[in-house]
Amino acid sequence: MSIMGNLVNMNLQGFLDELASESPAPGGGSVAALAGALGAALSSMVCHLTIGKEAYENVQSEIQTVLEESERLRQQLTYLIDKDTEAFNRVMAAVKLPKETDPQKEQRRQTLQKAYKNATSVPLQTAGLCDQVLDAALVVAEKGNKHSITDAAAAALLAQAGVDTALLNVRINLGALKDAAFVQNTAAEVDALQQKTREKTAAVLRLVETSL
Amino acid sequence: MSIMGNLVNMNLQGFLDELASESPAPGGGSVAALAGALGAALSSMVCHLTIGKEAYENVQSEIQTVLEESERLRQQLTYLIDKDTEAFNRVMAAVKLPKETDPQKEQRRQTLQKAYKNATSVPLQTAGLCDQVLDAALVVAEKGNKHSITDAAAAALLAQAGVDTALLNVRINLGALKDAAFVQNTAAEVDALQQKTREKTAAVLRLVETSL
Numbered sequence: 001m002s003i004m005g006n007l008v009n010m011n012l013q014g015f016l017d018e019l020a021s022e023s024p025a026p027g028g029g030s031v032a033a034l035a036g037a038l039g040a041a042l043s044s045m046v047c048h049l050t051i052g053k054e055a056y057e058n059v060q061s062e063i064q065t066v067l068e069e070s071e072r073l074r075q076q077l078t079y080l081i082d083k084d085t086e087a088f089n090r091v092m093a094a095v096k097l098p099k100e101t102d103p104q105k106e107q108r109r110q111t112l113q114k115a116y117k118n119a120t121s122v123p124l125q126t127a128g129l130c131d132q133v134l135d136a137a138l139v140v141a142e143k144g145n146k147h148s149i150t151d152a153a154a155a156a157l158l159a160q161a162g163v164d165t166a167l168l169n170v171r172i173n174l175g176a177l178k179d180a181a182f183v184q185n186t187a188a189e190v191d192a193l194q195q196k197t198r199e200k201t202a203a204v205l206r207l208v209e210t211s212l
Numbered sequence: 213m214s215i216m217g218n219l220v221n222m223n224l225q226g227f228l229d230e231l232a233s234e235s236p237a238p239g240g241g242s243v244a245a246l247a248g249a250l251g252a253a254l255s256s257m258v259c260h261l262t263i264g265k266e267a268y269e270n271v272q273s274e275i276q277t278v279l280e281e282s283e284r285l286r287q288q289l290t291y292l293i294d295k296d297t298e299a300f301n302r303v304m305a306a307v308k309l310p311k312e313t314d315p316q317k318e319q320r321r322q323t324l325q326k327a328y329k330n331a332t333s334v335p336l337q338t339a340g341l342c343d344q345v346l347d348a349a350l351v352v353a354e355k356g357n358k359h360s361i362t363d364a365a366a367a368a369l370l371a372q373a374g375v376d377t378a379l380l381n382v383r384i385n386l387g388a389l390k391d392a393a394f395v396q397n398t399a400a401e402v403d404a405l406q407q408k409t410r411e412k413t414a415a416v417l418r419l420v421e422t423s424l
Contacts, residue, residue: 012220012227012246016290020253020283022260024359028366031250034224035370038243041232048234071232078228147236150384154240154377158247161373165366171424172362212383 007082025092029084029123032165033077036130039159040074043133046140046148046155059143070136073129077162080126084169087119113178120173120186123166127193130166133159134200141207149211156204163197219294237304241296241335244377245289248342251371252286255345258352258360258367271355282348285341289374292338296381299331325390332385332398335378339405342378345371346412353419361423368416375409 007015007026019026047067050056056063094115097108134156141152167190174190177183219227219238231238259279262268268275306327309320346368353364379402386395386402 008224011223012293013290015224016249016253016286019250020256020286022257024257024261027257028254028363031254031366031370034250035247035373037228038231038246041228042240042243044232045234045236045239049236074228074232078225081224150380151240153380154243157373157376158243161247161369164369168362168365168420175424208380
């Protein structure tokens with residue numbers, strides 16, 4: 001439905017207008033990926049503000065590694081902004097397939113199941129990448145430039161909002177799937193991601209509290 | 213420092229690049245306002261997907277009111293994306309004022325205090341508007357289109373990330389202020405906003421859980 005890179009080429013005002021419109025896509029899934037990308041960008045910024053600073057000479061190589069990681073995560077999450085809207089549009093297209101004859105019904109059922117599986121996998125991937133942004137945020141909050149500690153916290157808060165939003169989308173799409181093994185495995189992944197990300201965000205916020 | 217509307221006229225990719233760069237602004241404060249604007253936009257979308265639907269005829273006038281409210285909040289939060297970066301740049305400019313003579317020192321001190329007060333007021337305003345986005349999200353989660361319930365939750369999660377990020381910025385800037393009454397009043401507002409927003413977000417998430 002959408003040309004690759006459609007959304008990420010919009011300006012902020014235009015993206016917000018499109019989001020607010022009566023079209024159901026982009027919606028929460030694309031916003032989750034954007035939230036993660038914002039978190040990754042903030043983590044990169046704190047790395048940049050730490051690299052080359054004498055007071056942080058002992059952590060230069062570690063922060064350089066986190067910067068590369070944050071930038072990789074930012075690129076992947078930016079890609080998922082459009083991917084999530086495409087996944088949603090694929091479901092909508094499958095819903096509209098003809099269902100008059102039995103072969104048509106079967107074809108539609110299969111296409112719809114594949115589309116829902118994809119619309120589950122994309123936000124699950126978003127949540128997994130946001131979890132990795134939290135790992136980066138934790139290092140920069142602990143070892144990065146202290147003047148930017150609230151930006152490290154912002155990175156974690158945005159990544160956590162990305163996780164929570166993405167996982168709600170995973171859970172709602174799981175409800176449409178018939179593949180019991182896939183549903184069970186994915187539900188377990190959702191629970192694990194929810195648990196570990198909350199702990200990481202809490203750890204970042206504790207670090208910030210001690211330095212405020 | 214920045215031309216009005218600089219950031220909101222950037223495309224998503226360009227904004228993320230600018231955020232990730234070694235320049236400390238834009239930073240968490242502008243991202244907080246963007247998170248709030250994204251939440252407001254999602255609330256507006258759910259309103260649009262509810263208006264004119266027969267199944268929701270009893271709530272049409274209430275949802276219309278929430279739509280107008282969400283759109284007002286979106287506009288104000290979008291404006292604060294650039295305002296926060298301008299407030300940060302004003303502090304940076306004040307830091308660089310000459311401080312060789314006593315009159316220069318006094319002038320610099322006063323300008324810096326004003327700049328920090330402004331850099332405290334802007335994120336406090338962001339947090340207050342995000343709190344109002346949560347009010348909108350609560351209504352749309354309860355009464356809006358059930359097919360969009362995860363988008364209502366996304367609205368709340370983004371608004372909450374906006375509140376939390378903005379309030380950290382308020383708190384860090386309060387540390388630089390000498391006006392004890394202002395500091396005390398603002399700290400009380402921070403606590404009140406933190407408390408009430410968490411309750412509202414929890415209420416939205418409870419509504420979503422029951423319908424997943």
